[in-house]
Amino acid sequence: MSDLLSIEDLSVLIRRPGRDVAALSGVDLRVDAGEVVGLVGESGGGKSMVARAIVALLPGGAETGGAVRFEGADVLAMDEAALATHRGHGAALCFQNPRGALSPTRTVGRQLTDRLTTHQKLDREAARQLFEAVGIRNPARRLDAYPHELSGGMAQRVMISLATGCAPGLLVADEPTTGLDVTLTREILRQFRHAADTDGRGVLLISHDLASIASVCDRVAVLYAGTVVESGPAAKVLREPAHPYTRALLASVPDVSGRPARAIGGAMPLLSSPPAACPFAPRCAHATGECTASRPALAGDGWQYACFHPRSGPAAAAPPPAAEKRPATGRVVMEIDDAHVVYGSRFGSGGHHALRGVSLQVRAGETVGVVGESGCGKSTLARLMLGLAAPSSGTVRLAGTDPHAQRGRKLRRLRTKARLVFQDPVGSLSPRRTVADAIGEPLRALGVPAAERAERVAEVLARMHLDPTMLRRRPHELSGGQAQRVGIARALVGDPDLIVFDEPTSALDVTVQAQILDVIAELAGDASRGSVFISHDLATVRGFCDRVVVLYLGRIVEQGPVEEVFGNPRHPYTRALLSSAPSLDGGTAGGPQRAEPRVELAKDLDEADAATGCPLAARCPFVTDECRAQAQPLVAYGASEAACWRVPQIPALIREGAQTRA
Amino acid sequence: MADSSLSRSGVSRRSVLQLGGGVALLFATGACAAGSKDSGSGGKSAGPATGTLRIAVSSYLSSWDQDFVGFDLTALMLYKNVFPYMIDYGVTDAGGSKILDTGNITPTFAESFEPSADQKVWTLKLRQGVKFASGNELKAADVKWSKDRAFAAQANVAGVYRTIGLTEASQVQVVDDYTVTFTQAFPSALTRQIQAISLYVFDSVEARKHATTDDPWAKDWLAKNAPTGGYFNVTRATQGQEIVLEANTGYPGPDPAKAATIRVTVVPDGSNQRLQLQNGDIDVALGVGQRDIADLKKTDGVTVVSAASNEQVAIQMSVTTAPFDDVAVRKALAYAVPYEQIIANVYGGDARPTRSLVPLDMPGYDEAGYPYTYDVEKAKAALGGRTVNSELVFETDNDTQQRIAVLVQSEARKAGIELKLTPLDPATLGGRRQQKNIPLQLTSGQLWVNDVEYMLATSFVKGAALNYSNFTNAEVEQIYEQSHTTVDEAARLALWKRVQEIFAAEVPWVIICQPNFNLPVRSSVAGWVQPMDGLARLRYLSTSA
């Protein structure tokens, strides 16, 4: 029996007047029934083009070579009728942005039944079962929901149900977990594994993030500049990659175990014709004349790589000895005391309680990490520190002054003391202002004369390793990485007391992420100012933070020195976060807790907003009535503090749970 | 009673704005329709009404209640044909064509209307057998109710009556079912004229049925329901679109309607009227502009009823407003107006040049001492090398006036008079005329009484309603006083000669020309009688089609 999907020497050349793009060049890929194959690589590598080729939906002007065989038939040569069956029933796509991929004006139930009736002649009841199967609670009610009423995770589940609803032989998922929380990511990926294991479907998982899909894939193919540079069993490719690009890709992912990300310089080229040499050669540390003269073929059996100088051994270096981290003793630059933030609704009543009694100190020379799922109040905390949000009660003092008590010029000067680096690097730059303008803005507020301003801007630009020609550019002419460097430069230029990094890398590509993290790590060490690093990704925080604060639904549930919190998590929530953090080792969670069974939270709640008691009560596996009734203050346990009275009992409870499950 | 200057010979394309343009054409008087003698069914005999006529007007009437209507010429025209008017102008031949005879007001729906010896009590005797559409006979009580209504509800006509000394309802007395007396406070030479336009009668029996305590004079009902009992009855009125008139076969008096049916269609746009006339979709186009006349004269199936008229087109110069308070400037303008060019270009030659402020066909017309012809050099000389600025006001949407204004502006500029052209809408024009501050304005109109005394009374004495020039002259005032008692024809002519000399020296007006009257009709239409008040008497019209 032939493979379910077999892509043979697929090339896609997109011809447009004035500009050709070689999107794919000689790609070979195979997916069997019951198998999960990962397709990884950075943006622009051609991953999505592969997905589109599988359903023969290439953009206009595309010239193809090679074949995409599905159950033996070449998809690229199919007629309309055959395609109509193939699309959906043969191979079904799950899209990267599920909410965008769901038609906004049709209930998800109808969208599902549309698929069911097209391919299988099934009805609403089948739809309900399918919803249940992908883990949607209250499926009957959800069927009548519109896409905008769903959370991101829920939408992704619906998307999966839509794809599986066509009963396809092959599921193709294009970046299915981008933008989702760690806990959700795990859950969604499990659905794909499930589809392969139970229903015997072939699954092609496309992702830019190796670590996240590592856990579920049988085999992995790595795409670079439209070519497959390495493919083979997941364990092999992920642990001992041969191709320098794979290795670089792996190294650039920070790991929760504490191994820092290692950046590779440069960016992927956009090819206008199939490459004649190794496309990675310009960025490769091991490249020789041979690499730039001819293109290495994909060689090997089962485990293949296209490299003249394959490496061996584990890609991920062992965690470096943890730098000794002493408690910071510098002056306090930011002090938040019992702050509440309520976003009022326009008509008075109601409103969203974003922060509930948060106290936090940041000292000069110190980097504080803030972690938590989306919606936990991280960004509000950032806005609070920057004076963009006002506390409805409690106090905020920046450099000893309450910004909300200031007005006019004083306030404006004070504001330059705390700077924010934004999540969306391009969006945080005014589209109509030049880079020079953007960076110089805080100086303008400080009344620095133009000549000196230019000088200091150039200085900080150099520090960010940016070319001075950049100064005249406007944001849309910058890449994401460049824009973020500009953002950091702007934060830095006025010599602030505090820099808040609000998920500064989440919108960037993996290798670029690593580069930016390098820059940030460099700055975080500066003793003259304090830093706050906000992220949903624990691994990134671990690299260079001194202290970490775990937020859940607007409350701090645990805080302490970074090694302590990661090495010896107390709060069930922290434990759950660590448990679900992806790791390259094929499993999840790294570090000392490897052996310890994981903590899992009840999944995907509809916006639980507990007014009394422990906020985690609804999801916590260790919940008791007391948790539900009693508010939990932060209590010191060892070097860290956690807001949970059951901390002492938890290790035992976990072991018990593991045993009963076993 | 003075009435003139209302008329506009130029018909606006944009008469949709209902500036009365369409009907206004009818004002342009003239004698004599060209050529066509009474033909076929249109003879003097009161033969049975036949045929259907389609007449295009520019606007739909705003109300059926003559007591409270605004200055709506379509409405006023229709009233003349559907209300029973007790007396009306007779018809006279002028140059082979028929016009309304301002000197002869005769009873129509009345049997007679005669004054007492002291000219203060006028007795109206009704014709028996005049019936409203309801079947009610028109009786003295109807006349009484109509006049009571006018006084009690302060109808427009109450104001008109004041000029002949009628101010309260008690002055109108019912003698018997067919006799009514009007007792005036003083005798007046204008009684017949005033009563000719005022003695229309409502069907009081029907009207009373629709009176309420809030509305004791049935204003609502009368505004919406067409009056009956006139030469025609309205058998259908499609709002904004068409009014169908049927001849009133029960009318017992002279000159009954000749056309059995007249469809009055609203076609606001003059060009549309022209198209429809050419296509034969309408028979009479009351709203076709001066510009189309030349073309229509050449069109098959279309005849242009044409005649000379006493309508004067003039520029009135305010003698109290700078710079026209200086007679030299007035003279300069009189030399700067391109008379021949206007006659040729604006009127297509269809107008007569004139050299006196008195109309050509008015007894006493004299060109003596009137030097003004188009001569830019003389204009410059009169100004003495100065240049002056002023504004020339005319009616918005009056195509003819606009074209005249453009030509005057162009030539006046050559003489050193820089004119700003200011077209004004009716409300603004009315307001500014009241303020008497318009330096120059184009006027056109014709006097209802063909006499210089009447002309002085309306236009040239202090406080006269139409004296937009604000002209006063002691000698003219004195001549005017003198004329009241001067009966000798030769003596009057001598006075008029002197008046014209003063006018020629003082130049309050620049008389541009006297345009001929033109009305395009289908060739099958006959019997048109030119009304000097602009309100067509449709009863004379007939069609052979």
Place this chain on the structure above:
Amino acid sequence: MRLLRFVARRLLQVVPVLLGVVVLTFVLVRVLPGDPIRTILGPNATEADAAAARARFGLDKPMWQQFLDYLKGLVTGDFGTSIQSGAPVGSELALRVGPTLELVVLAVGLALVVAVVLGVWSARRADRFGDHSVRILALVGNSMPEFWLGLVLILVGYSALGWFPAPSGRVDPDTDLTPLTGADLVDAILTANGPAFTSALSHLALPVATLAIVVVAPLLRSVRASALEVLRSEAYLAATTHGLRPRTLLRGYLLRPALVRLPALAALVFGTAIGSTVLIEYVYSWQGFGQWALRGLLYRDYPVVQASVLLIALGYVLVFLIADVVHAVLDPRVRI
């Protein structure tokens, strides 16, 4: 229920706007130069006549008194008495609204249908010859002065070809149509008057075509752009890659999401179309609202101007309200 509350709230928001319009109009007409009384009296009237007439219309009272009287009248549904015709403004208004509304509704409706059909057609052939021609033709239509287009259509349709009736009415009076609403087509249907219906339709053809041609371009543009956006969206791509049937795709995945933005624009177009009818009514001798309002203004017929402006404003805000409701019904994302 939620919809009703939304409508109620929006209606409440409309009140200050209408009140503003009422005040503005009242003041505006009175500060305009010109005297309404003089226009009804004729040139020979004396000052006494004018004063009497002024008293008849209450124009001798102080401004604030007049305004209060006007407001009081409005509350009881009395728009006052026309100075020109002496008739109640309310009843004149009722006669004039139907014809204009009929014209505008049909024209905008026609434009909407054409825009949707051609817009989707065009989007599906994006950047091909057919697409380009349709768009440029629509732009040409949009670039024409409506009065000029009207003249041209009359010359061709009535004068040269004789296909359409003379532009001098709205229905052949011989069909004996009983006026009920003033909109002749509606009246013909209500009274089951077949000939009147045909006649009204043939009278409507040219003016409706003129107005539709002039307003179709922005609608077409919007439909095309939305449809194109949908066609290029991931949602549509997803539906396509899942092999849905073309009919399901068109109805469920293309039309509805493409049309959600249309109501607001349609409302705007409706608003401008009402403005354009002044000119079109003129060219086609259409005895509608625009002519009436403009004449009222030229003669400073205060009650007429006040009533017509108020009505246009009311119509304007109501159309936008309707558009919002339709939008809310079409687009589940809208929260009301």
Place this chain on the structure above:
Amino acid sequence: MANGRTRAVSRRAGGGFSRALIVTGAAILAVVALAALAAPLISGWGPEEIDANATLAGPGGAHPLGTDTNGMDIWSRLLYAARLDLGVAVAAVALAVVAGTALGLLAGYLGGWVDDVLMRIVDIFQAFPTFILALAVAALLGNGTVNLVITIAAVNAPAYARLVRAEVRSIRELPFVDASITSGASTLGVLWRHVLPNSLTPVRVIAPLNCGWAMLTLAGLSFLGLGVTVPGAEWGAMISLGSPDVVAGRWWTSVPPGLALLVCVLGFSLLGEGLQERADRRRTS
């Protein structure tokens, strides 16, 4: 992402048409503007100069496009009218943009009761019928070119106020505004340096379309006798003056200004359509 890139590619390809639209529109407008500027050089007659011997003369001879009912040269009036029409339209739209933008910026950025009050005023003006507003302004200020500019601007400004307000309200939520505030910029500075330039993007696209529309409004006003009055050379007034002649077969009095208006408005429309399409492509990319 490959996906995104290919889409970008296909957009560039489709961009050829939008460029063609912009170029054609701009070319038309350039020709009209040039003709308007060169009017004294190529017209031969003054715009209000009367040739007494040639009323309603047909095209040819001394008058390339004939004369109108006043004996004025159509060709020359056509050229001079371009000055007035273009000038009034552009000036009116510019004024509307400035006024509308100022209002919208204030309302959108300040929010609260300022927003409520300003927007209600805008509502009132927008609900006010165009021609009545126009006549009222004309009657109040008297007719004149400047007043026409004010009239047409008054009719158009509310739309800009709305547009800018909506834009400002969404821009206010964007990160770069926060970035600027935290950089210590003053409210005025944020408005002027960041919010304003970015909120003008849709204005830039709409304004050309609006110029065409303003031209049609001007022509409509003149047609009703509320706009440019005789003997001023304006296309709408010329059409109006000449339309009775068209019925008589003297097409040259009315058809050339009609075509000139059509072509010029079309120029604006093409330009606007092209810009709008380009903006759409940007927005969705």
